[in-house]
Every structure is written in structure tokens, then in C-alpha cells.
Amino acid sequence: MNQDPSPLSILPDDLAPLVRARVPLSDLTTLKVGGPARWVCRVTTPQEAVRFHAWVTEAGLPVYILGAGSNVLAPDAGYAGAVFRVDTASFTVRGNRVSVGAGLAFDTIVARCLDAGLVGLEFASGLPGTLGGAVMGNAGCYGHEIGEFVRRATIMTPDGRIEEIDGGQFGFAYRVTALRETGAVLLDVVLELATGDVDRARATRRERIADRRAKHPVDLPCAGSWFRNLEPAGPGQRRRAAGRLLEEAGAKDMREGDARVFARHANIIVNAGRATSAQISRLADRMRAAVRERFGIELQEEVRRMAQRERE
Ligand SMILES: Cc1cc2nc3c(=O)[nH]c(=O)nc-3n(C[C@H](O)[C@H](O)[C@H](O)COP(=O)(O)OP(=O)(O)OC[C@H]3O[C@@H](n4cnc5c(N)ncnc54)[C@H](O)[C@@H]3O)c2cc1C
Structure with a gap:
């Protein structure tokens, strides 16, 4: 493992244009929260992926894989490793x-x-x-x-x-x-x-897009549904909507600073301005606790919480 404080010193020259340092995760995720990622590598081919893998391995950096960041909660402290942003586009x-x-x-x-x-x-x-x-x-x-x-x-x-x-x-x-x-x-x-x-x-495409515009936040950052819907109660039945349980448990009135439950959908958290990751996380914990207390059901998160250091 390389002990050099600057992994840049072992980055092949031709990969350098694909790497950015200290990129705010708030720019890479749709919730618009999160501190800086130490490195962000844009991966446009399988060959680049392999070469970036060799680099992070030699530099001893943890890796997080990211697409458009529409289902991820990034930490306020940022990420002390390399984010691989997959950008293959064939x-x-x-x-x-x-x-x-x-x-x-x-x-x-x-x-x-x-x-x-x-x-x-x-x-x-x-x-x-x-x-x-x-x-x-x-x-x-x-x-x-x-x-x-x-x-x-x-x-x-x-x-x-x-x-x-x-x-x-x-x-x-x-x-x-x-x-x-x-x-x-x-x-x-x-x-x-x-x-x-x-x-x-x-x-069908036009209908779906119109339906999404009517049901989801269009001008407030979010990450879609926070919790998964529940297993069907029996054979042939549909999944039970987590949003319904959250609404009945009073989630729509909850907020933590600018982290709020979306007025039209109790399973969506929006960033109504300057919410932090910690506030969003606390709000999600309170929503889950409310459903637990009211119904004795433990909701499972659909949104991925990105740890400060992790290899996913
Ligand atoms: C307004 C709104 C509405 C939504 N509606 C829906 C919906 O109806 N149904 C639904 O299922 N989801 C929905 N979502 C959630 C989200 O859009 C989907 O989960 C989406 O597919 C995530 O894609 P992404 O590129 O943003 O992934 P990211 O958020 O970047 O990543 C999500 C997870 O996938 C991993 N990952 C991403 N790309 C790769 C890769 N190339 N290789 C390996 N791992 C990877 C990441 O490590 C992370 O764990 C919604 C989100 C929003 C904001």
C-alpha cells in the first residue's frame, strides 16, 4: 500500500483529466446535501474502471460507486475516498x-x-x-x-x-x-x-411523466420514496404502501430544520432549502419510530446512506 499523502503522484497522466478533487457531494446527489468527496473518478469505459481500481488499490483509498445520486444520502462530513461515477454511455x-x-x-x-x-x-x-x-x-x-x-x-x-x-x-x-x-x-x-x-x-410514457409530476416534488430536492413498501399481507395481495402508514402515524407534520416530509406524499423527504444530511437522517429516524410506535412495524429504507468510508 502506498503511504504517499498525495495519491495524485501515482495517478497515470492520461487518467488525470477524469479525476476531480474535493467535489461537494451535494453537487452529485439529488437531495443536494453532503460534504466533499476527496476524489471523484469519471469512469467512461471498462478499461478505465480497471485502471482506476488499480490506482485506488495502490493508494489505499476506499471506493463508493455512484450513478446520478438520486437514491443516496451523502454525509455532511463528505467521503474520504474515491467516488467512481459510472459514465459509460454506449x-x-x-x-x-x-x-x-x-x-x-x-x-x-x-x-x-x-x-x-x-x-x-x-x-x-x-x-x-x-x-x-x-x-x-x-x-x-x-x-x-x-x-x-x-x-x-x-x-x-x-x-x-x-x-x-x-x-x-x-x-x-x-x-x-x-x-x-x-x-x-x-x-x-x-x-x-x-x-x-x-x-x-x-x-403510456406521457401519462407516466404527468403522473410523476403530479405526485412527486418537481422543484424541491429529494431522493424518491424513503422507505420500501411492505410485503403483501397474503398470497395474491399487493404490497402495502409505506406512505399510507407514515401518513396515519402523523409523519406529514414532521420536520428537522429544512428537512421536511413532502406535503403530498408522506414517504418522501424534501430538502426545502439548507437541510443537512444529519437533519434528513434524524427526520427519517423519527418517521420510522412513529410507524413502529403506532403499528409495531419496522420500515426498511430504500434510500442508501453513504458512509464516510466504505467499499460498497
Ligand atoms: C423524484 C424521484 C422519484 C423516484 N421514483 C422512483 C420509482 O418510482 N421507483 C424506484 O425504484 N426508484 C425511484 N427513485 C429512486 C431512484 O431514482 C432510483 O433508485 C434510481 O434507479 C437510482 O439511480 P442512480 O443512478 O441515481 O443511482 P445512485 O443513487 O447513484 O445509486 C444508488 C445505489 O446504486 C449503486 N450504483 C449506482 N450505479 C451503479 C453502478 N453503475 N454499478 C454499481 N452500483 C451502482 C450505488 O452505489 C448506490 O448503492 C426516485 C427518485 C427520485 C428523486
Whole structure:
């Protein structure tokens, strides 16, 4: 392990333009909170991922993987390691299969697939974030999940090897994958879609976007739903909405400084100005405690809390 106080001294020259120092995490996350990340590495190809991995390993830096930061709470103290920002952006259509860089914005992919005559993803129109974040968290809405469409992927393993894997190796479950917990970096994804009624799919897309605008904060920073919905009470039943329990437990009146519960949705925390990460965290803890006290149910967080030093 290198003891040099400046990891920059061992950074290959050609990687230097892809690295920034002391970047506020508030600029990299949709909640707009968080102190500086010591280093942020923009990863645009699998080869760069491997070379950045070699660099952080030699420099002894912990790594956090980030897409668009739309499902992450970053700490006020920042991150004392390297943030890998996945920015792979390829897009190739072959028949019903689309090979896509994990760094592309998910909504851009929905639109481009429709332009290519492929339907299926329109249910997730308007979903913030990258494809990588969506696949690693098995994002979903309106009765579908991204995992349904994933056939193959290119990842970097935690020990820095590039591997091709099948969709089945992700371990897709409700809003989670087993793969995310290993620390693998998702770089490229092959999705399988269908040819179908593109006009109808475009109409669905417009409806979903309008629905999101009506239900979600449009001008206040947030990270989507804070808590997961509950397991169905029985076979054939739907998941129970965490938002309903939170509302009945009085969450809508809660706030911690500028961290507030969104007036139209009790499962969303907004940053109404100058909220800190600590305030948001306290508010989420109070919301969970209120549901525990009222219903004896322990809500699970969907938003990821980024630790100051961690390898995910
Ligand atoms: C207004 C709003 C509405 C939302 N609505 C929904 C919704 O309807 N359904 C839903 O499921 N989510 C929703 N979300 C949450 C969020 O948009 C999704 O979880 C999104 O898919 C996250 O993508 P991201 O690129 O922002 O990931 P990030 O927030 O950057 O990362 C999320 C997690 O994935 C990991 N990760 C990200 N990219 C990679 C990669 N390439 N390789 C390995 N790990 C990676 C990170 O380490 C982190 O653990 C919403 C968020 C907002 C702000």
C-alpha cells in the first residue's frame, strides 16, 4: 500500500483529466446535501474502471460507486475516498436487444428505445437516475421492475476483473439485487425488449411523466420514496404502501430544520432549502419510530446512506 499523502503522484497522466478533487457531494446527489468527496473518478469505459481500481488499490483509498445520486444520502462530513461515477454511455440496438452503457440516464434510454421501435420500458418514464443505479437497485414502478428486461451485463468485480454475467446472476428482488451488495461496478447492460405498438407506448410514457409530476416534488430536492413498501399481507395481495402508514402515524407534520416530509406524499423527504444530511437522517429516524410506535412495524429504507468510508 502506498503511504504517499498525495495519491495524485501515482495517478497515470492520461487518467488525470477524469479525476476531480474535493467535489461537494451535494453537487452529485439529488437531495443536494453532503460534504466533499476527496476524489471523484469519471469512469467512461471498462478499461478505465480497471485502471482506476488499480490506482485506488495502490493508494489505499476506499471506493463508493455512484450513478446520478438520486437514491443516496451523502454525509455532511463528505467521503474520504474515491467516488467512481459510472459514465459509460454506449447505445447499440441489435434486433430486440439493446446494449447500453450503465451511465446513461434511464429516461433517455426509454426514449431512444421507442425511437428504435422497441417497447417495454415506458412504464418507467421519468424515473430519475442512471441505468446502472436502476438495475443495481432493481428499480420499479407501476407494476414492473427493471430486472425483468436484463439479459446480460458487463461488470467489474470487487477485485478489479471485467466479467460478463447473465441476468440471473444479479439476484433481483424487490428494490434490491444481491450483486449490489458485493461491490461490483455495473458498466454495460443488455436489455431485451419487444417490437410493438410504439404509439401506445408513447401515450403510456406521457401519462407516466404527468403522473410523476403530479405526485412527486418537481422543484424541491429529494431522493424518491424513503422507505420500501411492505410485503403483501397474503398470497395474491399487493404490497402495502409505506406512505399510507407514515401518513396515519402523523409523519406529514414532521420536520428537522429544512428537512421536511413532502406535503403530498408522506414517504418522501424534501430538502426545502439548507437541510443537512444529519437533519434528513434524524427526520427519517423519527418517521420510522412513529410507524413502529403506532403499528409495531419496522420500515426498511430504500434510500442508501453513504458512509464516510466504505467499499460498497
Ligand atoms: C423524484 C424521484 C422519484 C423516484 N421514483 C422512483 C420509482 O418510482 N421507483 C424506484 O425504484 N426508484 C425511484 N427513485 C429512486 C431512484 O431514482 C432510483 O433508485 C434510481 O434507479 C437510482 O439511480 P442512480 O443512478 O441515481 O443511482 P445512485 O443513487 O447513484 O445509486 C444508488 C445505489 O446504486 C449503486 N450504483 C449506482 N450505479 C451503479 C453502478 N453503475 N454499478 C454499481 N452500483 C451502482 C450505488 O452505489 C448506490 O448503492 C426516485 C427518485 C427520485 C428523486
